[in-house]
Amino acid sequence: MGTSNSSKRRAVVVGGMRTPFVKAFTDFTRLDTFALGAAATRALLARLDLAYREVEGVVWGGVILPGGAPNVGREIALDLGLPPSAEAMTVTRACASGLQAVTLAAAAIERGEADVMIAGGSDSTSNAEVKLPQQIIHAFAPLALGKPAVSDYVAALGKLGPIGQLIPRQPKIAERTTGEVMGESAERMATRWEITRQAQDELALRSHQRAAAAIASGRFASEVTKVEVGDGTWVHGDGLVRGDTSLERLAKLRPAFSKEGTITAGNASPLTDGAAAVLLMSEDKARALGYRPLAAIRSWAYIGVDPADQLLIGPALAVPKALDRAGVTLADCDYVDLHEAFAAQVLCVTKALASASFARARLGRETAVGEIDPAKLNVRGGSIALGHPFGATGARMVTTMANELAASNKQLAVLGICAAGGLGAAAVLERV
Amino acid sequence: MNDLLLALGTNRRARSVVGALKLPIPLPEPLARAAGPWEARPLEGESVVVSGGPLLAAITGALAEAGATVLVDDAALLATARAAAEAYARPVRVDADSRGASSANASGLASSANASRVHALVLDATAFETVEQLRAAYVFLSPRVGRLARSGRVVVIARACASTASPATNAVRTALAGMVRAIAKEVGRKGATANTLIVAEGAEARMPPVLRWLLDRRSAFVTAQPLTVTARAAAARSPAVVRPLDGQVALVTGAARGIGKATAQALAAEGARVICVDRAEDSAETSQVAQAIGGSVVLADVTAADTPQRIIDALGPRGVDIVVHNAGITRDKTLGRMSPEAWDAVLGVNLAAVIRITDALLAGALRDGGRVLCLSSVSGIAGNVGQANYSASKAALIGYVDALAAQVAPRGITANAIAPGFIETRMTAAIPLMIREAGRRLAALGQGGQPEDVAQALAFLASPGAQGITGATLRVCGGALIGA
Numbered sequence: 001m002g003t004s005n006s007s008k009r010r011a012v013v014v015g016g017m018r019t020p021f022v023k024a025f026t027d028f029t030r031l032d033t034f035a036l037g038a039a040a041t042r043a044l045l046a047r048l049d050l051a052y053r054e055v056e057g058v059v060w061g062g063v064i065l066p067g068g069a070p071n072v073g074r075e076i077a078l079d080l081g082l083p084p085s086a087e088a089m090t091v092t093r094a095c096a097s098g099l100q101a102v103t104l105a106a107a108a109i110e111r112g113e114a115d116v117m118i119a120g121g122s123d124s125t126s127n128a129e130v131k132l133p134q135q136i137i138h139a140f141a142p143l144a145l146g147k148p149a150v151s152d153y154v155a156a157l158g159k160l161g162p163i164g165q166l167i168p169r170q171p172k173i174a175e176r177t178t179g180e181v182m183g184e185s186a187e188r189m190a191t192r193w194e195i196t197r198q199a200q201d202e203l204a205l206r207s208h209q210r211a212a213a214a215i216a217s218g219r220f221a222s223e224v225t226k227v228e229v230g231d232g233t234w235v236h237g238d239g240l241v242r243g244d245t246s247l248e249r250l251a252k253l254r255p256a257f258s259k260e261g262t263i264t265a266g267n268a269s270p271l272t273d274g275a276a277a278v279l280l281m282s283e284d285k286a287r288a289l290g291y292r293p294l295a296a297i298r299s300w301a302y303i304g305v306d307p308a309d310q311l312l313i314g315p316a317l318a319v320p321k322a323l324d325r326a327g328v329t330l331a332d333c334d335y336v337d338l339h340e341a342f343a344a345q346v347l348c349v350t351k352a353l354a355s356a357s358f359a360r361a362r363l364g365r366e367t368a369v370g371e372i373d374p375a376k377l378n379v380r381g382g383s384i385a386l387g388h389p390f391g392a393t394g395a396r397m398v399t400t401m402a403n404e405l406a407a408s409n410k411q412l413a414v415l416g417i418c419a420a421g422g423l424g425a426a427a428v429l430e431r432v
Numbered sequence: 433m434n435d436l437l438l439a440l441g442t443n444r445r446a447r448s449v450v451g452a453l454k455l456p457i458p459l460p461e462p463l464a465r466a467a468g469p470w471e472a473r474p475l476e477g478e479s480v481v482v483s484g485g486p487l488l489a490a491i492t493g494a495l496a497e498a499g500a501t502v503l504v505d506d507a508a509l510l511a512t513a514r515a516a517a518e519a520y521a522r523p524v525r526v527d528a529d530s531r532g533a534s535s536a537n538a539s540g541l542a543s544s545a546n547a548s549r550v551h552a553l554v555l556d557a558t559a560f561e562t563v564e565q566l567r568a569a570y571v572f573l574s575p576r577v578g579r580l581a582r583s584g585r586v587v588v589i590a591r592a593c594a595s596t597a598s599p600a601t602n603a604v605r606t607a608l609a610g611m612v613r614a615i616a617k618e619v620g621r622k623g624a625t626a627n628t629l630i631v632a633e634g635a636e637a638r639m640p641p642v643l644r645w646l647l648d649r650r651s652a653f654v655t656a657q658p659l660t661v662t663a664r665a666a667a668a669r670s671p672a673v674v675r676p677l678d679g680q681v682a683l684v685t686g687a688a689r690g691i692g693k694a695t696a697q698a699l700a701a702e703g704a705r706v707i708c709v710d711r712a713e714d715s716a717e718t719s720q721v722a723q724a725i726g727g728s729v730v731l732a733d734v735t736a737a738d739t740p741q742r743i744i745d746a747l748g749p750r751g752v753d754i755v756v757h758n759a760g761i762t763r764d765k766t767l768g769r770m771s772p773e774a775w776d777a778v779l780g781v782n783l784a785a786v787i788r789i790t791d792a793l794l795a796g797a798l799r800d801g802g803r804v805l806c807l808s809s810v811s812g813i814a815g816n817v818g819q820a821n822y823s824a825s826k827a828a829l830i831g832y833v834d835a836l837a838a839q840v841a842p843r844g845i846t847a848n849a850i851a852p853g854f855i856e857t858r859m860t861a862a863i864p865l866m867i868r869e870a871g872r873r874l875a876a877l878g879q880g881g882q883p884e885d886v887a888q889a890l891a892f893l894a895s896p897g898a899q900g901i902t903g904a905t906l907r908v909c910g911g912a913l914i915g916a
Contacts, residue, residue: 192521306472309499310521348521361493361519 010283011106012293012432016399017044018276019227021387022239024125028273030230033062034069036275036389037076037122043225044118044277045080048291052081056114058088059105061097061121063390064128065090072122073101095339096302096417096425097121098276098394103427105280106297115285121391122275135159175420178308182341182420183257183268185311190262190344192310193351197262200343201250204267204384206374207340211381212243219380219407223399240270240387267343272387276395278402283432293432294402295413299325300427307422312345314424315416316352317362320369322426323414330370333428334410337397339417340382349416350377379404393417398429405431460872460879461623463652464583466888469701470674473499474648478551481527483572484509485556487589487636489516494640495554496522497673498647503527503550505572529575550576552585552647557608558631560590561601569611580619585647586626588612589639592660609658616656616911620876625655625911632662641671641897650892653853653885655876656911661900664837668801668844671897678703681752682894683743685709685734685789686759688717690857691807694887695756700725702891704754707746709734734759734785740792751797754894756805757786757829762859764818775821782825787832794840801844803894806833807886808849808905814915826851830905837903846902848893853909854880876911 019040022028028036037060045052060073069075074088093100098121105119139159143152174181190200214220215237226236245266255261256268286293301321305314315338323330330336330353338346352358353369360366380400383393394417401413410431417425447459466474476499482491483505489512495502496517502524504513513524528548555572559565573586580586593605609628616626627646631639638661645651646659672678682699686692687708696706706727710718715731722729730746732739760782763774790804798804811819812826829849836847854860854871860880863871872880889908892898907916 189521192523194523309473313521352521355518357515357517357519358521361497 009110009112010296011109011280012283012286012296013398013402013429014279014281014286014291014293015044015048016223016276016278016395016402017041017047017225018223018392018396018399019274020224020235020238021272021274021389021392021396022235023387024271024273026273027229027235027239028124028227029126031124031227031273032127033064033066033072033122033124033275033391034075034079036124036227036273037072037120037277038079039227040120040122040225040275040277040392041076041118042080044279047222047225048279050116050279050289053083054116054289055082055086055118057086057105057108057117058082059101059108059117059119060088060090061092061099061101061391061394062090062123063092063094063097064123064125065092066127067129092391093302093425094419094421094423095341095388095390096394096419096423097391098396099300099398099415099417099425099427100302100394102278102280102395102398103297103300105278106300109280109282115282117280118277119280120275120277120395121389121393123389123391124273125271125389126273175307175311180311181257182311183263185307186268186342186344187257187261187263189310189312189348193348195262195344195347195351197251198247199347200262200267201247203340203343203346204250205245205247207343207378207381207385208242208245209381210379211238211241211385214380215241216243223403238386240272241381241385263342263344267384269341269383269388272389274387274389274392276392276399278395278398294406295429296432298412298428298430299323301325301425303424305422305424307420309422310348311420311422312341312418313348313352314418314422315339315426316349316358316369316424318424318426319353319414319416320363322428323369326428326430328412328428330372330414333412333414334376334408335379335401335404335413336372336377337401337413337415338378338382339388339393339397340378340384341388341418343384345418346378346382349418394425398427401429405429460877461582461621463623463877463879464649465652465882465884466649470650470676472674473497474644474650475500475551477501479503479548480552480554480647481505481529481550481576482509482513483555483568485589486558487556487631487639488512490636490640491554491556491589491643492516492524493519494643495647496520497640498644500551500647501525505529527576529579548579549581550579550584551581552587553577553580554643554647555586555588557588557590560604560608561598562604563600566604566607569608573615577615577619580622580624582622582624583649583652584619584622584624585651586612586615586619586624587629587643587646588626589629589631589643592630592632613656613916616876620655620878620911623652623877625651625877627651627655628658630658630660632660635661635663635900638663638900641895642900644673645892645897650888653877653881653908653910654889654906656916657907659901659906660904662902663900665841665846665899665902666844668899669896671895671899675703676895676897677754677891680704680754681747681750682706682754682756683709683747683752684756684758687721688714690859691852691855691883691886692756692758693721694883695758695890696721696727697725698884698887698891699754699756699894700727702895704894707743707752709743709759734789735780739785740789743789744792744797747797751799752793752802753799754803754805755790755793755798756807756890756894757789758807759785760807760825762819762822764822766818767820770821778821779825782822783828783832786829790836798845801896804833804836804840804845804847805890805893806847806849808851810851810853810907810909810912810915813851813905813907833905834903841902844899846893846899848901848903849905850886850889850893851905851907851909852881852886853907853912853914855886855908856880856882874913875909879910881908881910
């Protein structure tokens with residue numbers, strides 16, 4: 001899986017497109033994950049002028065899956081009017097779901113299962129379903145599913161516990177096994193790796209400045225589509241980027257997870273609505289259809305770590321694994337794109353990658369994976385500035401890096417993503 | 433009112449009343465023990481102060497991996513310690529009672545009032561060869577021993593005493609062991625332990641898992657003991673911090689109850705498939721134990737001639753990795769009044785059966801990298817009135833594993849014994865009250881141990897991380913005075 005082998009079929013990125021990313025409960029509140037996904041995919045196919053009949057399959061990533069129709073990819077295909085023969089699946093690997101979709105599509109192409117695949121992801125935090133407590137479901141399900149008598153209703157009421165347990169819970173991103181909110185995990189990591197508030201704010205500032213520069217220069221015009229939100233209103237661009245923010249402003253924000261903490265709303269990724277889609281083809285098919293591929297998917301890797309230890313350190317293990325599979329080193333890479341769940345987490349991961357001690361203990365190698373030149377890291381900003389619609393982020397990163405390699409005529413980019421459950425994901429893209 | 437004091441000692445309110453009234457009732461500190469299988473980071477959130485020494489990096493790495501916050505006693509050690517701890521993302525700090533701080537303190541005796549409690553003190557004395565160097569043990573431990581938390585740990589890492597060393601060096605090394613035994617008695621009141629970890633030249637890489645276990649709550653009843661790590665046994669499996677016995681097969685004799693039952697459970701909890709051996713009379717109990725841990729049963733009298741072959745047949749072609757000779761009996765009488773049957777029965781079960789079964793297994797069924805573990809006894813070290821037969825059989829096992837270790841070392845097999853002190857079992861519950869109470873009190877920890885304490889020690893010796901320990905007899909006795 002995901003290894004480099006010149007003799008085999010290569011999966012290439014023909015293009016990518018995403019919706020603007022906007023803060024949850026703002027402009028996209030009336031668009032659900034299907035609508036967002038369809039908007040990104042429709043724009044992608046329109047821009048590349050691909051006949052719908054060419055699409056053989058859809059792999060979609062999502063984290064907040066709608067209970068009524070969890071196979072989001074299939075719904076998007078049907079909503080778009082893709083041929084019914086185009087199969088579809090939906091995958092979840094928390095924040096790495098979008099990358100998972102891309103690498104599954106690449107694997108299908110490498111194996112010769114398909115020549116043309118759409119991969120992407122979307123999430124609408126604004127449309128997360130508020131869950132009823134299990135106690136209510138267990139008490140009332142027999143009534144809904146059977147032919148209840150009056151006495152059954154009374155019995156069901158009797159099964160309900162104290163009223164406090166019956167109030168629907170606010171959804172939050174907490175680890176199921178540890179109960180820890182992700183920000184608390186990141187806060188503990190920041191303490192252990194001795195990451196300062198200032199270093200985090202500096203990284204956040206750079207993320208905003210670079211994203212703002214990309215927007216201002218028109219660099220994102222080829223990968224962000226405008227989206228209609230109803231009654232003729234259109235959202236044209238990303239809503240979260242603050243190019244005019246400053247270290248002073250970021251420094252004023254209060255810690256979000258503990259009084260003495262260092263993580264603030266300013267140096268963490270915000271809850272976001274959005275979608276991103278990538279068109280992947282076998283290299284031969286792309287050329288036969290007259291496309292000039294942007295980049296090839298050279299390798300990928302997924303790993304797991306103990307979520308109770310360092311929940312978000314995964315990329316520090318996944319990145320070297322993907323690099324090894326590609327047969328390249330970190331120093332060979334022209335770009336490094338790390339998902340910014342938190343500035344603290346990015347800084348922990350870069351510190352771990354630069355540590356020989358970490359390499360010996362965790363990777364069984366004598367030398368550090370390598371230092372990352374800040375000039376190569378997240379060159380077009382990251383999830384802190386742009387936002388993080390969970391399922392979309394991986395596809396966004398693949399698109400941005402594929403475009404970056406093509407535009408600058410550079411050779412290699414490595415992507416790293418941390419995800420809930422203690423997962424790490426990485427992929428290596430190469431110029432075709 | 434049999435064990436009233438015991439019950440009183442575990443009652444928080446009773447303890448505070450006795451303390452407030454300054455009643456002359458000794459209430460032993462309840463020991464912090466670990467429930468469930470080995471944890472990835474047993475020292476999470478704990479602070480451990482480490483002294484400088486040749487093994488600083490290895491010690492710090494082991495502590496950081498176990499989740500501890502490492503404090504060094506000198507700022508000059510920070511760079512080395514930090515590099516080691518960084519692998520596990522644990523910051524290292526200078527301890528408040530650092531040399532600089534204590535020299536500023538005119539008396540130099542009292543520990544700083546504002547310094548926080550620590551879980552453990554680890555002194556690396558491997559370079560100590562002179563009386564002047566020995567003084568560093570005092571300088572490191574004296575200001576800090578008062579800060580040790582309840583159920584805390586003191587570990588002194590040293591080189592082995594040897595008649596080939598210079599007399600002065602050998603004296604210093606022997607001094608360290610004596611000092612540790614004294615510290616064990618001083619800190620025992622708060623449930624803390626003190627042990628010596630002796631590391632042979634060339635066996636440094638085998639030290640970390642042993643240090644980790646000594647600092648874990650799983651070694652709660654091991655105190656005032658030396659643990660020696662050598663390169664004698666050939667390398668086998670690499671150590672694992674959780675589920676160390678994954679995929680291994682263990683045989684436990686006398687598994688129906690007491691220490692045998694606790695051992696079967698502990699080995700199974702670490703991932704081993706356990707074959708429980710006990711007599712046909714105990715069929716129901718043995719089956720229950722085996723069923724609860726997903727193990728199997730062989731009903732056999734360990735002394736029967738066909739038992740070794742029946743065990744080998746039950747093991748099948750996969751063989752066995754861990755053998756725990758736990759089955760044992762007592763037939764007490766002073767020697768002059770002891771019947772020949774009492775002598776023969778005890779030596780037959782406790783010794784002859786162990787030798788015969790081990791020999792049979794060594795012929796093929798016991799796999800390379802395996803473990804032979806025998807249950808000796810403090811009675812075998814000290815000798816008890818009315819136990820000439822029992823003391824003989826238990827002392828015999830100390831000699832047995834010592835010689836066996838050399839024989840099986842090339843195959844990576846280790847042979848060790850555990851010598852339990854006063855353990856709260858059906859056997860000790862039958863001892864008259866006053867003697868029983870004395871058995872508990874005459875120990876550094878002032879209390880009896882639990883079968884789980886012995887089981888945990890056996891699980892540790894069975895683990896790949898204990899590859900450096902062989903031919904040894906480890907006392908699990910709470911620092912009992914008897915035979916020490």
